[in-house]
Amino acid sequence: MILLGKIALGLTGTMLAGVGLICSEGMIEVNVVEKQPEAHHVYVLAPAMIVPIAAHFIPREKRGEASQHLGPYMPEIRAALGQLRQCDDFVLVDVQDRDEHVEVRKLGGSVVVDVKDQDDTVHVSAPIRSIASTLEEIAASDSEPRN
Amino acid sequence: MRKTTQLLEAMCLVVASMTGTAASAMAAPGERYLHVKVEDAKEGESVNVNLPLSIAEKLLPAVNKGKLHDGRVTIGSTDMNGIDVRALLDAIRTASDNEFVTVKEKDEDVRVAKSNGNLVVHVRSHDKDNENVDVTIPLKVVDALFSTAKDNELNIVAALHELSDAGDALLITVQDASQHVRVWVDSHSSAD
Numbered sequence: 453m454i455l456l457g458k459i460a461l462g463l464t465g466t467m468l469a470g471v472g473l474i475c476s477e478g479m480i481e482v483n484v485v486e487k488q489p490e491a492h493h494v495y496v497l498a499p500a501m502i503v504p505i506a507a508h509f510i511p512r513e514k515r516g517e518a519s520q521h522l523g524p525y526m527p528e529i530r531a532a533l534g535q536l537r538q539c540d541d542f543v544l545v546d547v548q549d550r551d552e553h554v555e556v557r558k559l560g561g562s563v564v565v566d567v568k569d570q571d572d573t574v575h576v577s578a579p580i581r582s583i584a585s586t587l588e589e590i591a592a593s594d595s596e597p598r599n
Numbered sequence: 600m601r602k603t604t605q606l607l608e609a610m611c612l613v614v615a616s617m618t619g620t621a622a623s624a625m626a627a628p629g630e631r632y633l634h635v636k637v638e639d640a641k642e643g644e645s646v647n648v649n650l651p652l653s654i655a656e657k658l659l660p661a662v663n664k665g666k667l668h669d670g671r672v673t674i675g676s677t678d679m680n681g682i683d684v685r686a687l688l689d690a691i692r693t694a695s696d697n698e699f700v701t702v703k704e705k706d707e708d709v710r711v712a713k714s715n716g717n718l719v720v721h722v723r724s725h726d727k728d729n730e731n732v733d734v735t736i737p738l739k740v741v742d743a744l745f746s747t748a749k750d751n752e753l754n755i756v757a758a759l760h761e762l763s764d765a766g767d768a769l770l771i772t773v774q775d776a777s778q779h780v781r782v783w784v785d786s787h788s789s790a791d
Contacts, residue, residue, distance in 0.1 A: 527661040527662075527663075528658060528661045528662050530661070531657045531658050531660075531661040531663075532654060532658045534649070534657070535653055535654045535657040535658070536654060538653075539630060539651045539653065539654065540630050540788060541788065542630075542632065542649055542788035542789065543647070543649055543788065543789045543790075544648070544649060544650070545646075545647070545648050545649075546645075546646070546647040546648075546649075546789075546790070547644075547646050547647075548644065548645045548646075549642065549643055549644040549645075549647070550642075550643045550644075582695070594785060
């Protein structure tokens with residue numbers, strides 16, 4: 453009985469450690485609500501860690517193309533994201549007109565974008581660490597040896 | 600005895616975590632923000648941008664493109680029209696508060712003055728747009744801007760650094776018939 457308990461404890465511990473590892477970079481949240489007559493609701497909550505891994509599966513040519521565009525701006529991106537992580541929470545951009553409201557803010561360790569207009573409500577939240585590692589992954593793909 | 604040891608360990612952990620939190624709170628100075636607010640009453644639009652000065656200070660030296668390099672902007676010698684800006688600034692700095700330039704034209708008035716350590720520029724337009732521009736820049740910031748060794752460079756990073764050390768300040772306002780633009784620095788993370 454004690455042995456079974458120890459095994460269960462070990463399995464639970466391993467599972468918790470696995471979940472902790474997967475969620476270690478935070479979660480990406482996407483919430484889209486359409487307000488049109490046929491309302492659609494899309495909600496995705498995924499571990500941010502999978503995004504840089506998923507970037508590996510983008511076709512090499514496409515990644516190379518993206519890398520060439522991204523490469524020259526990486527020093528600026530690194531500096532901005534590095535400092536952004538250390539900042540307190542703040543609203544970076546807030547644009548409001550008669551029909552639309554767009555807000556980009558830093559909240560905790562994430563960048564949050566909210567867009568509300570007459571047709572849709574969109575909410576995207578992505579951890580800064582994950583954005584940085586995904587961009588690094590894409591930028592590095594240009595230097596990878598081609599087969 | 601064992602319980603006492605455990606209690607002591609727990610207390611040490613609590614004290615250590617509190618000390619750590621206090622130290623990190625003390626180490627982090629208050630962030631300063633550059634705010635830009637554009638309101639268009641006619642179109643019903645409003646744009647707010649709030650940029651932490653620390654981000655701008657870190658980001659600018661990383662940009663090396665065009666005329667911007669290492670946090671400095673290269674300006675053409677023609678932009679200065681042969682004026683020795685450093686000598687001019689030195690003269691303004693040592694002078695007492697005063698109005699240096701007053702231009703009155705049919706459709707525009709321009710005033711340049713020094714007031715309470717600030718360089719102040721007022722432009723009043725009397726044409727159909729009725730545009731008013733007020734610029735108030737601390738002289739320390741202007742000095743920092745021209746603190747490079749080269750005559751044809753502006754040190755943007757030094758100016759931002761000086762701006763973050765200065766107090767809350769309304770730097771620029773532009774008002775015309777429909778639009779109102781404000782640029783200011785303070786320690787609030789939002790424009791409200």
